[in-house]
Amino acid sequence: MNAFTRKVDGNPDMYGPIWVSTTLVFMLAALGNCATYLMRKRNEPDAVWNFDVTFVDWAACVIYGYALAVPVAFYFLLQYVGCNASLIHLWCMWGYSLFIFLPSSTHHPS
Structure with a gap:
């Protein structure tokens, strides 16, 4: 049993x-809108810019889908192989592993 499993087992x-x-959904939506604003102002300084709410929808669908579907797929794969895994433990572990995307979502390639 690894250290993470021992800590969250009970x-x-x-x-x-x-x-x-x-947090990742709102960071992606906000930073995506910020990027479109900056690109629009750079190309057309006098243009009027509006907040695009669909960024929140797309980010929510992608992130929540990824956070829910991947652990379920691993759960069924582990059940098929004969490993006795808990879906709640997999969701817990997978959710914490998404933390690394928070600081990396603010990176803007030059």
């Missing part, structure tokens, strides 16, 4: 899949 939480994913 009480796995859903902080990772819920709040890390929600």
